[in-house]
Amino acid sequence: MNVLILHGTETGNAEMLAEEMSGWFDARDGVGHASLADITPSDLDAGTAYLIVCSTYGDGELPGTAKTFHSLLDGSTDLSGVRFAIFGLGDSQYQDTFGLGSKLIEDAMITAGAQALVSRHVHDASGSDLAEDAARIWIETVKDRLHATS
Amino acid sequence: MNRSPSIAIVGAGPSGLFSAQALLRAAPGASIDVIEALPVPFGLLRYGVAADHQGTKATIRQLERLFERDGVGFFGAVEIGRTIALSDLRADYDIVVLAAGLSGDRRLGIPGEDLAGVVASGRLTRWLNDHPDEGDPELAGPCAVVVGAGNVALDVARMLLKRGAEFDGSDFSPRKAALIAAAGVENVTILARGSAREVRFDSVLLKEFGRLADLSISVEGVRTEDADGDSGVLGTLLSLAQQRDGSRHLCFRFETVPVAFAGESRLGSLECTAPAGPITLPAQMAVTAIGFQSAATGALPRNLGDHMEIEAGLYRVGWYRHGPRGTIPTARLEGKEVARMASEALSGTAAPADGSKPGRAGLVRRLSANGTSWFDWRSCLRVFEKERALAAEGRVALKLPNRLDFFAVSGVDGSDASRSGPNP
Known part of the structure; x- marks a missing residue:
């Protein structure tokens, strides 16, 4: 089982969390992390589970490093067999657009035929808990799914 | 070695x-x-x-x-x-x-800028954030003018207009919130030299005003041809200006150039020129938000x-x-x-x-x-x-x-x- 943690970031919060997450896997999971800017949808394969950490920027937009990846997820992309899970970063102060960046990626992945391992979780920067704490809980659900299916 | x-x-x-x-x-x-x-x-x-x-x-x-x-x-x-x-x-x-x-705050360079009641946005923003080198500024109402058309102007206007529980979840000093409330700022005008087409506000910050209850919003100095069918920031602003009811008021005024701060011992008004001619805006307080140096x-x-x-x-x-x-x-x-x-x-x-x-x-x-x-x-x-x-x-x-x-x-x-x- 290989795990690749991908991040889409504007201010580095998602990148830091992705790095942190990669330390939470055993060696047997073959985990790595990379920027969404350094990968295209056609690179994704069925033998790897993709965990995507993605923020929202501006008025519900994708962060800079996720834009190209998202734009390449058009109608012609076939991601059948690809498994993924998304952890979003948002700010509930902007309630109309809360977590929209990660939702845009999730919707496009699902439309392309990829399968979500667990439901998307969005951490709230205006909340009282730390993103790492929420991510630790979330990632256990991801691991359960991975080890149950691999 | x-x-x-x-x-x-x-x-x-x-x-x-x-x-x-x-x-x-x-x-x-x-x-x-x-x-x-x-x-x-x-x-x-x-x-x-x-x-x-x-x-x-x-x-x-x-x-x-x-x-x-x-x-x-x-x-x-x-x-x-x-x-x-x-x-x-x-x-x-x-x-x-x-x-x-x-x-350093960039100065507007017009008469009266040193009158009591005129404060630069950098100094005010540091004070609002409890910077240890900023003492209390002169706060006064009911009318405040914020000169500048960027996001700093929006931040300043919002902090002057918010009250009480609207600061929940923030780290804003309750003592300073009380000082602002006591000064009684009820009308804030954001004054832009340029046209409504040229606004540099982030729409996400504009929309925050839409969530303040008891705030009415208006725009002045928007040309009809600029207003038509704008789906960008100006469109956001014009839809906000539908917000009519409230004891507090925010006005965005475009194509208005400040000429002098006027007042005897302290600020009383801001003299400006607009396309239709000179106008005088009542102002007990003014904030210059035109950049830093x-x-x-x-x-x-x-x-x-x-x-x-x-x-x-x-x-x-x-x-x-x-x-x-x-x-x-x-x-x-x-x-x-x-x-x-x-x-x-x-x-x-x-x-x-x-x-x-x-x-x-x-x-x-x-x-x-x-x-x-x-x-x-x-x-x-x-x-x-x-x-x-x-x-x-x-x-x-x-x-x-x-x-x-x-x-x-x-x-x-x-x-x-x-x-x-x-x-x-």
């Missing part, structure tokens, strides 16, 4: 700290220290980003790791050019990155052009380098760029670094020799812990408002704290 290369960063705002973060990766094994004139780090994240934007301030949590986990050294309440000479720092460190920011008393060299490398081993980034433009994300990108340049210099043949400079040990020696005590990261943690403990009902923290409090809370010897007090 071959030690690991040493890097000093002057200024612990976003530019300096993103540079430190990028340097940790680009120059693995380097010893990195951040030197800050204020007792605690985070610069504009702490003292510029509005108190009711805690989600934006949360980037602080990411940057705390530099000191908490990554071994970056912190030297707070140490002012380069005053406590320690830049040349001494250069002698001690292989690489020095200047990220000292820009604290270097503070007249800054002790570091200024006006060096805007290239990143000043000379071999000496770099500069952020507002200190290129003036007041660029956001948190651009500071991060610039940090990566300076890290790339510095790591190339460290590994290149013409390297300024032979690993023989003392780095942190040299700085500690100099500070001890001149009897200067400084804030290390542990002292900062004591400050932050105290600030969280002081939080009033509905607030996440109460920031310490003056330098002596920082010394008292942290246990750092403050007997010479006056040395780095407010600039004269």
Whole structure:
């Protein structure tokens, strides 16, 4: 089982969390992390589970490093067999657009035929808990799914 | 003697700290220290980003790791050019990155700007954020004019208009909220010299006004041809202006140029010219939000052009380098760029670094020799812990408002704290 943690970031919060997450896997999971800017949808394969950490920027937009990846997820992309899970970063102060960046990626992945391992979780920067704490809980659900299916 | 290369960063705002973060990766094994004139780090994240934007301030949590986990050294309440000479720092460190920011307000340069009741946005924003060098400004209502058409103007207007529970979840000082409420600002006009087409507001910030109950919003000076079918920022603004009911009022006025602040002993009105002719806006308070420039008393060299490398081993980034433009994300990108340049210099043949400079040990020696005590990261943690403990009902923290409090809370010897007090 290989795990690749991908991040889409504007201010580095998602990148830091992705790095942190990669330390939470055993060696047997073959985990790595990379920027969404350094990968295209056609690179994704069925033998790897993709965990995507993605923020929202501006008025519900994708962060800079996720834009190209998202734009390449058009109608012609076939991601059948690809498994993924998304952890979003948002700010509930902007309630109309809360977590929209990660939702845009999730919707496009699902439309392309990829399968979500667990439901998307969005951490709230205006909340009282730390993103790492929420991510630790979330990632256990991801691991359960991975080890149950691999 | 071959030690690991040493890097000093002057200024612990976003530019300096993103540079430190990028340097940790680009120059693995380097010893990195951040030197800050204020007792605690985070610069504009702490003292510029509005108190009711805690989600934006949360980037602080990411940057705390530099000191908490990554071994970056912190030297707070140490002012380069005053406590320690830049040349001494250069002698001690292989690489020095200047990220000292820009604290001076640009002046409008019209008559009456020094009247009581006129305050610059940088000073007001620092006060709203409990910057330890800013005393209480003159606050007065019912009418305030904010001159400027950028996001700083929006922040100022919002903070002047919000009341009571609207500050819940923020770290805004209840004492200052009470001062603003007592001043009774009920009408705020945001005054833009340019046309409504040219607005530089972020629509996400505009929309925040839409969530304030009891606030009516209007626009003046928008040309019909500009208003038609605009789906961008202006469209957002025009839809907000449908908001009609409220005891508080916000007006966006375009194509209006301020000519003079008028009043006897204090501000009473702002005289302007508009396309239809001169107009006088009543104003007991005015805030100029037209940008920043270097503070007249800054002790570091200024006006060096805007290239990143000043000379071999000496770099500069952020507002200190290129003036007041660029956001948190651009500071991060610039940090990566300076890290790339510095790591190339460290590994290149013409390297300024032979690993023989003392780095942190040299700085500690100099500070001890001149009897200067400084804030290390542990002292900062004591400050932050105290600030969280002081939080009033509905607030996440109460920031310490003056330098002596920082010394008292942290246990750092403050007997010479006056040395780095407010600039004269």
